[in-house]
Amino acid sequence: MKNVEHIGIAVRNFSEANALYFKLLGVEPYKTEYVASEAVNTSFFRVGETKIELLEGTTPESAISKFVEKRGEGIHHIAFEVEDIYREMERLRQEGFILLSEQPKKGADNKLVCFVHPKSATGVLVELTQEIR
Numbered sequence: 001m002k003n004v005e006h007i008g009i010a011v012r013n014f015s016e017a018n019a020l021y022f023k024l025l026g027v028e029p030y031k032t033e034y035v036a037s038e039a040v041n042t043s044f045f046r047v048g049e050t051k052i053e054l055l056e057g058t059t060p061e062s063a064i065s066k067f068v069e070k071r072g073e074g075i076h077h078i079a080f081e082v083e084d085i086y087r088e089m090e091r092l093r094q095e096g097f098i099l100l101s102e103q104p105k106k107g108a109d110n111k112l113v114c115f116v117h118p119k120s121a122t123g124v125l126v127e128l129t130q131e132i133r
C-alpha cells in the first residue's frame with residue numbers, strides 16, 4: 001500500500017455538493033466523470049497529496065444510492081493506492097479479507113479498482129486502486 005489515494009464521499013445532490021466542496025476547499029474539481037459500471041457521477045478535488053471523490057448514485061440500485069438511503073450522506077470509502085493490484089488482492093485474500101470482486105474493475109480517473117467488504121475491515125469499505133499505465 002502506498003498512500004491514501006482518495007476518500008470517497010457519498011452525496012445526495014451532485015451539483016450542490018460540488019459547489020459546497022468548491023467553497024470548502026477553494027479549488028474546482030480537476031475532473032468529473034460518469035462511471036456507468038458503478039452507476040455513479042464522480043468528481044475529484046486535489047487536497048495536498050490526496051483527493052476527495054464525491055459520488056452521487058444515478059440509479060436506485062447503485063451502491064451509493066443504497067448507502068445514502070440507509071445511512072445518509074457521508075464518508076463512504078477509503079482508497080489506498082497500490083503498486084500491483086493483483087498482488088495486493090491475493091495478499092488480502094490470504095489474510096482473510098473478503099474481496100468484492102474476483103478481478104479488478106475499471107474505476108474512475110484511469111484506475112483499476114477492487115473493494116474489500118466493510119464487514120471484514122472494521123466497518124470501513126476499503127478500495128484498492130492502481131493507475132492504468
Ligand SMILES: CC[C@@H](C(=O)O)C(=O)SCCNC(=O)CCNC(=O)[C@H](O)C(C)(C)COP(=O)(O)OP(=O)(O)OC[C@H]1O[C@@H](n2cnc3c(N)ncnc32)[C@H](O)[C@@H]1OP(=O)(O)O
Nearest residue numbers: 008035038063066067076100107108113115118123124125
Ligand atoms: C467510481 C468508481 C470507484 C472509483 O474509481 O473510485 C468508486 O469509488 S465506486 C464507489 C461505489 N461502488 C462501491 O461501493 C462498490 C463496492 N460496494 C459494494 O459492493 C456494496 O456497496 C457493499 C459494500 C457490498 C454493500 O452492498 P449491499 O450488501 O448490497 O448493501 P447493504 O445496503 O445491504 O449493506 C450491507 C451492510 O453493509 C453496510 N455498508 C454498506 N456500504 C457501506 C460502506 N460504504 N461503509 C460501511 N458499511 C457499509 C450496510 O450499512 C449494511 O450493514 P448492516 O445494516 O449492519 O447489515
Ligand SMILES: [Co+2]
Nearest residue numbers: 008053079127
Ligand atoms: Co473511490
